[in-house]
Amino acid sequence: MIRKAAAIAGIGQTAYAKALPPAAWELAVEAVLAACADAGVDVADVDGMCRFTAPFETVSEAMLVRALGIRELSFFAQAPHGGEALGAVVAHAAAAVSAGLANVVVVYRALSQSRGGRFGRADRGAGESATDIVVPEQDNLSFAWPYGLMSPGQLFALWARRYATVHGLTDEDLTRTLGTIAITQRQYANSNPAAMMRDRKLDWETYQNARMISEPLRLFDLCLENDGACAFVVTSAERARALRDDPVYVLSATQTLSPYREPMGIYTGGEMLELFPPAAADRLFGQAGVSRKDIDVAELYDATSYMTLRSLESYGFAADGAGWRYVLDHGTGPDSPLPVNTHGGHLSEAYLHGMNGILEAVRQLRGTACNQVAGAEVALVGAPAGSATILAR
Amino acid sequence: MTVVPGMTELTAPYWEAAREGRLAIQECRSCGQLSHPPLPACPRCHGRDLGWRDVSGTGTVYTYTVVRHPTHFAFADEIPYAIALVELAEGPWLITGITGCPPDGVRAGMPVRVVFREVTDGVTLPYFEPR
Numbered sequence: 001m002i003r004k005a006a007a008i009a010g011i012g013q014t015a016y017a018k019a020l021p022p023a024a025w026e027l028a029v030e031a032v033l034a035a036c037a038d039a040g041v042d043v044a045d046v047d048g049m050c051r052f053t054a055p056f057e058t059v060s061e062a063m064l065v066r067a068l069g070i071r072e073l074s075f076f077a078q079a080p081h082g083g084e085a086l087g088a089v090v091a092h093a094a095a096a097v098s099a100g101l102a103n104v105v106v107v108y109r110a111l112s113q114s115r116g117g118r119f120g121r122a123d124r125g126a127g128e129s130a131t132d133i134v135v136p137e138q139d140n141l142s143f144a145w146p147y148g149l150m151s152p153g154q155l156f157a158l159w160a161r162r163y164a165t166v167h168g169l170t171d172e173d174l175t176r177t178l179g180t181i182a183i184t185q186r187q188y189a190n191s192n193p194a195a196m197m198r199d200r201k202l203d204w205e206t207y208q209n210a211r212m213i214s215e216p217l218r219l220f221d222l223c224l225e226n227d228g229a230c231a232f233v234v235t236s237a238e239r240a241r242a243l244r245d246d247p248v249y250v251l252s253a254t255q256t257l258s259p260y261r262e263p264m265g266i267y268t269g270g271e272m273l274e275l276f277p278p279a280a281a282d283r284l285f286g287q288a289g290v291s292r293k294d295i296d297v298a299e300l301y302d303a304t305s306y307m308t309l310r311s312l313e314s315y316g317f318a319a320d321g322a323g324w325r326y327v328l329d330h331g332t333g334p335d336s337p338l339p340v341n342t343h344g345g346h347l348s349e350a351y352l353h354g355m356n357g358i359l360e361a362v363r364q365l366r367g368t369a370c371n372q373v374a375g376a377e378v379a380l381v382g383a384p385a386g387s388a389t390i391l392a393r
Numbered sequence: 394m395t396v397v398p399g400m401t402e403l404t405a406p407y408w409e410a411a412r413e414g415r416l417a418i419q420e421c422r423s424c425g426q427l428s429h430p431p432l433p434a435c436p437r438c439h440g441r442d443l444g445w446r447d448v449s450g451t452g453t454v455y456t457y458t459v460v461r462h463p464t465h466f467a468f469a470d471e472i473p474y475a476i477a478l479v480e481l482a483e484g485p486w487l488i489t490g491i492t493g494c495p496p497d498g499v500r501a502g503m504p505v506r507v508v509f510r511e512v513t514d515g516v517t518l519p520y521f522e523p524r
Contacts, residue, residue, distance in 0.1 A: 119464045131394065132394060132395045132396070132397050132513055133394065133395070133396045133397070133467060134397055134398075135396060135397070135399050137399050137400065137401045137403075137404055140430045142398035142399050142400075142404065143398065143404075143430050143487075143488055144488045145396050145398075146395075146397055146398050146512070146516075146518055147476055147488055147489060147490045147518070148396075148460060148468040148471060148474055148476060148490070149476045149488055150396075150464050150465050151464035151465075153464070154458055154460060154464065154476060157458035158456045158457065158458050158476070158478060161456045161457060161458060161501065162456035162501070165456065165501040165502070211461065211462065212459075212461045212462070213460075213461060213462040214458045214459070214460045214461065214462070215458055215459040216458075217458075259436065266478060266486075266488060267429065267486050272455070272456065
C-alpha cells in the first residue's frame with residue numbers, strides 16, 4: 001500500500017506563455033530548482049526522477065542530472081501514453097520512496113511547443129512539399145492519419161459526438177454543457193495570476209460564436225498550446241513532515257490499461273465512451289480509503305472541455321450519461337458541490353500535460369490556491385483514461 | 394502532398410486488398426474472430442493461423458466529426474471534411490472518411506457502403522458513402 005507512505009513536499013513551475021525564450025531543458029531546470037527550494041531540499045540530494053516518456057518529454061533525466069549537478073540517481077522511471085502518465089508518475093515516485101529505492105524523487109514535465117510541433121498551426125506549417133508523408137505504423141496511426149484524423153482535438157470530437165448521440169443531447173444541450181465548463185474554467189483563470197488567460201474574459205456570446213475546430217468542438221473547448229514547466233518533489237511522509245508543516249500525502253495513484261483502451265486508441269470494440277474499466281476508479285478510491293463524497297476539489301485533465309465532462313462520470317461524481325445535467329444544474333464553479341480545475345485547467349491556465357493540475361491540487365490542500373476551496377482536505381487529479389491520484393493534507 | 398499509410402508485414406494485406414477494390418479484414422482461421430487493425434495472434438483463441446476475409450463493405454456511422462480547421466497542412470485544401478468511425482456489418486470498426494454527401498449531411502447511425510479512393514499511385518484508401 002502506498003497510502004500515506006509518501007508525500008509531495010515541494011512544487012515548482014516556470015512562467016507559462018505562448019513562447020518562452022528558454023528551451024525545454026532550461027525550463028525543466030528552473031521548475032526542478034523551484035520545487036526543491038519549495039521543499040527545502042538540496043537539489044544535489046535528489047536521488048530519483050520520474051517523467052513522461054519521449055517523445056512527450058524531451059528533457060531526459062540524464063540531461064537534468066548533468067545540468068543540476070546531481071550526484072547519483074538510484075531510481076528513474078518513465079510512464080507512457082502522454083497525459084495518461086499523470087497518475088503513473090505519482091505512483092512510480094510514491095512506490096519508489098515507500099520501497100526504499102530512492103529518498104527524494106523529482107517528477108517534472110517541460111514543454112517548448114513554440115519550438116516544436118503544435119496541433120493548431122496547420123495553416124502556418126512548414127510549407128508545401130511535393131513529397132508524400134508516409135505514416136509509420138505505430139499504435140494504429142497509419143489507419144487514422146491518412147483520413148486527416150491527426151490531432152487529439154479531432155479524436156475528442158468523435159467522443160463528444162458519440163456522447164451526445166448515446167445520451168440524447170441536442171447540439172444546443174452539448175454546447176451549453178461544454179460552454180459552462182469552458183467559461184467556468186476561464187473565470188477561475190481570471191483570478192489566477194499564473195494563468196495565460198488571466199486577463200481574457202470569456203462570455204457566452206464569444207464562446208458560442210467562436211469558430212468550430214472539429215465539430216462539435218469550438219475554439220474554446222480546446223486546450224492552450226504553450227511553453228512552460230512544472231515539477232514536484234516526492235519523499236517519504238516522515239521526511240516531508242520534517243521538511244514542512246503542510247505536506248500533501250499521496251493516498252493513492254493508479255495506472256490502468258486494457259485492450260483498446262490505450263489513450264488515443266479508438267477501436268474500443270465495446271462502448272467508446274468507456275475509456276477505462278470502472279474497476280480502476282474503484283481501486284483509486286479503495287486504495288485511498290476515501291469515497292467520492294470526500295473529494296473537496298478535482299483537477300481533471302482537460303485537453304478539451306469534453307474530457308472534463310466525461311471524467312466527472314468516469315470517476316463516479318455523476319452517473320454515466322448524467323454528467324451533462326450535473327454540469328448544467330450545479331456547474332463546476334467555486335460554489336458547486338465539486339469545484340473542478342480551479343486554476344483554469346488546460347483550457348485557461350496552461351497546458352502542462354496534467355502536471356499543473358497536480359500543482360494546483362497541492363496548493364488547494366496547503367490552503368494557498370488563488371481560488372481556494374474553503375477547508376479542502378482531499379483532492380483528486382485525474383486523466384480521462386483512468387490514470388489518477390488522490391492527494392490529502 | 395498526400396498522407397499515406399506506411400505498411401508493415403501485418404498491415405500490407407489490408408492496403409493491397411484496398412488497391413484491388415476489396416475491403417478485407419484479418420480473420421482467425423481457428424475461431425473466426427475478425428480483428429482490425431490486424432494483430433499477430435487471435436485475441437480470443439490465441440490462434441496463429443490468421444488470414445484475410447473479404448467483407449460486405451456495408452456498415453453504419455458509429456460517430457463522426459466535421460473538421461473545419463486543419464491540423465496539418467496536407468489537409469488544408471480538404472476543409473471541411475468528415476471523419477467517421479464506421480461499424481461494419483460484420484462487427485469491426487474502421488476509421489474512415491465520408492464522401493458522397495456534404496460533410497454537414499453526415500449523421501450517427503447513417504447506413505454507409507465502402508468506396509475506394511486512389512490517393513496516390515499505389516495507395517488506395519477505403520472511404521464510405523451513404524447507402
